Amino acid sequence: MSERSKQYSKAISVVAMVSFICVYGAHILIEGIENLAFSDYLAFISEATTATLAICVIYCKWIWRYLNIFHIPKLFKHYDGVLVSDCDSKERSISLNIIQHFDKVEICMKSDESESISTSADFEQHRERYMLVYEYINTPKAKLRDNSPIHFGTARLKVENDGRKLIGEYYTSRNTKGDISLDAADTK
Structure with a gap:
């Protein structure tokens, strides 16, 4: 347990x-x-x-x-940031939308090229730091699927600055990986 x-x-x-x-x-x-x-x-x-x-x-x-006795990080609803993939080192603008409940987190990340929807997500606690860890399915736009097929991946994002910043990395079933940096774009 x-x-x-x-x-x-x-x-x-x-x-x-x-x-x-x-x-x-x-x-x-x-x-x-x-x-x-x-x-x-x-x-x-x-x-x-x-x-x-x-x-x-x-x-x-x-x-x-308001009475968070379990110390669950409270995330913002919307984040903007960048993703850098190891396959081309190109910086891509991304937005991340989060729906957070007491017992679950739903994530949708969008870029100009694709959309990722979480299939599972949860927080891991390491000492006093929290990480948002989620698995996702990424669906590239139809015109890009010859070079970038639909794939699965995992992201691990450190929750920093009281949830205002998410920083981490991702890796995919296509054997690619990269870095993600996001800043809150709204209020909780």
């Missing part, structure tokens, strides 16, 4: 216990402890489970951006 999964499990367990204690405490205050039957305890578990689920859904959907 990954370190992040362990953190999520611990947090959900704490929320579940606190939910149960709150539900149990509320019922004791309202009904008194002497009026509780075994079936009431089963109802408390059901209510606590529902509360835990609701809290987790609300956190994952909206609150994580």
